[in-house]
Amino acid sequence: MATVAERLFLRRRIVNGLSLVLSGLAALFGLFWLVWILWTTFTKGVDAMSLSLFTEMTPPPGQDTGGLLNAMAGSLMISGLAVLMGAPIGIAAGTYLAEYVNHRKLGEVIRFVNDILLSAPSIVLGLFVYTVVVRTTGGFSGYAGSIALAFIVLPVVVRTTDEMLRLVPIQMREAALSLGVPQWKVTVQILYRAAAPGIITGVLLALARISGETAPLLFTAFNNQYWSTDMTGAVANLPVTIFQFALSPFAYWNKLAWAGAFIITVFVLLVSVTARYILLRKKMSHD
Amino acid sequence: MQASAPPSPAAPRLLDNIGDWLFRNIVAVAGWFVLITLALAAFSMYWGGREAFAEFGWGFLVSTEWDPVRERYGALVAIYGTLVTTTIAMIIAVPVSFGIALFLTEVAPGWIRGPLGAAIELLAGIPSIIYGMWGLFVLAPLLGTHVYPWVDEHIGPWPILGALFRGPPLGIGMLTAGIVLAIMVIPFISSVMREVFLTVPNRLKESAYALGSTTTEVVWNIVLPYTRSAVIGGIFLGMGRALGETMAVTFVLGNAHRISVSLLEPGNSIAASIANEFAEATTPMYQSALLALGFLLFAVTFVVLSIAKLMLMQLKKREGN
Numbered sequence: 001m002a003t004v005a006e007r008l009f010l011r012r013r014i015v016n017g018l019s020l021v022l023s024g025l026a027a028l029f030g031l032f033w034l035v036w037i038l039w040t041t042f043t044k045g046v047d048a049m050s051l052s053l054f055t056e057m058t059p060p061p062g063q064d065t066g067g068l069l070n071a072m073a074g075s076l077m078i079s080g081l082a083v084l085m086g087a088p089i090g091i092a093a094g095t096y097l098a099e100y101v102n103h104r105k106l107g108e109v110i111r112f113v114n115d116i117l118l119s120a121p122s123i124v125l126g127l128f129v130y131t132v133v134v135r136t137t138g139g140f141s142g143y144a145g146s147i148a149l150a151f152i153v154l155p156v157v158v159r160t161t162d163e164m165l166r167l168v169p170i171q172m173r174e175a176a177l178s179l180g181v182p183q184w185k186v187t188v189q190i191l192y193r194a195a196a197p198g199i200i201t202g203v204l205l206a207l208a209r210i211s212g213e214t215a216p217l218l219f220t221a222f223n224n225q226y227w228s229t230d231m232t233g234a235v236a237n238l239p240v241t242i243f244q245f246a247l248s249p250f251a252y253w254n255k256l257a258w259a260g261a262f263i264i265t266v267f268v269l270l271v272s273v274t275a276r277y278i279l280l281r282k283k284m285s286h287d
Numbered sequence: 288m289q290a291s292a293p294p295s296p297a298a299p300r301l302l303d304n305i306g307d308w309l310f311r312n313i314v315a316v317a318g319w320f321v322l323i324t325l326a327l328a329a330f331s332m333y334w335g336g337r338e339a340f341a342e343f344g345w346g347f348l349v350s351t352e353w354d355p356v357r358e359r360y361g362a363l364v365a366i367y368g369t370l371v372t373t374t375i376a377m378i379i380a381v382p383v384s385f386g387i388a389l390f391l392t393e394v395a396p397g398w399i400r401g402p403l404g405a406a407i408e409l410l411a412g413i414p415s416i417i418y419g420m421w422g423l424f425v426l427a428p429l430l431g432t433h434v435y436p437w438v439d440e441h442i443g444p445w446p447i448l449g450a451l452f453r454g455p456p457l458g459i460g461m462l463t464a465g466i467v468l469a470i471m472v473i474p475f476i477s478s479v480m481r482e483v484f485l486t487v488p489n490r491l492k493e494s495a496y497a498l499g500s501t502t503t504e505v506v507w508n509i510v511l512p513y514t515r516s517a518v519i520g521g522i523f524l525g526m527g528r529a530l531g532e533t534m535a536v537t538f539v540l541g542n543a544h545r546i547s548v549s550l551l552e553p554g555n556s557i558a559a560s561i562a563n564e565f566a567e568a569t570t571p572m573y574q575s576a577l578l579a580l581g582f583l584l585f586a587v588t589f590v591v592l593s594i595a596k597l598m599l600m601q602l603k604k605r606e607g608n
Binding site: 012013015016019020022023024025026027029030031033034036037038040041044089090092093095096097099100101106109110112113114115116117119120121122123124125127128130131132151154155158182183184185187188205208209211212213214215218219222239242243246247254257258261264265268269272273276 | 303304306307309310311313314315316317318319320321322324325327328331332334335382383384385386387389390391393394395403405406407409410412413414415416417418419420421423424425470473474477501502503504506524527528530531532533534537538558561562565566577578581584585588589592593595596
């Protein structure tokens with residue numbers, strides 16, 4: 001006959017074992033779906049890989065040849081311009097937060113708003129740019145798409161810049177200021193240099209985030225079946241092309257959609273791994 | 288600081304001052320730009336939707352009509368779909384994410400925690416359109432042929448709950464959309480929870496272990512009470528994502544403008560309606576109705592995300608002490 005204490009101990013151990021097994025199962029369950037999704041994307045994507053993807057334009061309905069060249073070029077232009085617009089403003093705003101209004105009410109408010117912007121539904125930003133840019137300029141345009149994506153780049157860069165600048169030791173600022181260096185030079189030549197890996201990581205993460213964004217492009221950049229580098233008109237882009245081709249009844253279009261999905265996934269994973277690597281190397285060199 | 292500046296030639300100092308002034312103003316404008324963006328985004332959609340709000344008034348919120356031909360619009364179907372899919376997603380995602388975060392911080396052997404945590408964070412960055420495509424091409428056919436017929440047959444006859452699971456096994460529908468949404472927010476919520484759990488001071492946990500607590504007891508009595516508000520914040524953050532998610536649900540929701548009790552039936556959501564119809568909305572009132580939907584979505588996510596942020600900030604405050 002076990003004592004009360006022994007029975008209690010046994011019960012606690014059983015409860016503990018059960019919940020640990022459950023948590024392990026949850027982890028397996030979560031990973032199972034994610035691995036499955038990646039597996040599907042990779043197998044179907046590799047299946048659809050061919051040289052013509054990179055040399056031919058998106059095909060008209062029913063045709064069994066063609067590639068994604070115009071969509072990829074358009075995506076590169078739209079995303080590149082979005083980063084060029086969003087990142088400088090983001091870095092400036094992050095600097096303002098970390099160096100000028102840190103610990104102040106205004107800083108808290110801007111950080112709060114920025115965090116909301118960071119998680120705001122991207123389709124809403126698309127609508128916003130539609131009403132402000134597309135309506136006033138009179139039509140879908142690559143520029144409108146870039147502006148919509150820039151609003152997604154902005155909060156990501158603001159946040160990382162702010163966090164990375166605040167990690168720079170205060171002594172660096174004090175040492176430079178005590179030598180009579182004006183504050184803007186301290187920020188640009190010393191703090192930015194110290195925080196550069198972190199800020200670059202933020203910009204790369206923002207790039208990864210926008211390269212698959214579809215919703216904000218649906219009614220800003222729209223889509224274009226032909227080769228077009230004219231950013232004042234509708235520009236072809238990968239995400240919207242994938243969206244249209246995946247929902248179409250044509251088998252070849254579906255195949256192209258998977259190829260596009262595969263390209264985007266590989267690109268996003270590469271960019272995020274690079275971003276993490278840069279940050280990791282910085283951490284190691286500091287230790 | 289200005290008063291005690293060291294003696295130096297006047298001209299460079301003037302330049303420095305101008306530089307400082309310029310730099311300060313440039314970054315300040317950028318900072319204010321962030322604030323103004325949010326206000327402007329809200330206002331632009333409210334302004335765009337004003338015709339619909341004026342025409343239908345509060346009825347817009349409770350009407351199930353969506354008739355572009357007769358120009359009658361109501362938001363209830365879309366609101367209902369958004370709420371139902373989000374609820375299904377949260378029911379699945381919250382316990383699973385909690386388990387994953389727990390596994391990554393307390394259970395798994397040390398060497399596996401870092402790589403697995405990084406993998407989950409990478410997966411959180413995969414574009415939602417990939418989840419949507421997978422849902423349409425892989426999950427929906429599978430559920431439609433193998434799972435939903437069984438569900439319809441066996442759970443369908445249940446007294447009250449059964450009504451939710453009765454219907455034609457189309458594969459696409461609200462339950463499928465909820466599942467895809469859940470899979471999409473799992474990496475997101477679990478990485479937030481993982482970060483939150485990592486903030487618990489080791490000495491608290493070690494004290495409890497030293498008193499003979501099991502891992503489960505440490506989690507329930509130390510980790511969770513310490514991080515309660517932030518865990519809720521993380522859940523709300525995931526909910527904000529799920530509410531406004533567009534591509535993952537648009538593919539598998541079925542774009543049907545009606546409310547059905549059964550979760551197996553197709554439906555619609557706010558984001559999916561906008562994505563499907565906005566580019567084709569030709570009349571001003573049609574566009575206005577969709578912009579009004581966008582404004583509603585924005586308002587709801589704003590509230591949810593604000594709650595999330597405030598909850599997460601409470602932990603920060605405690606850490607500061």
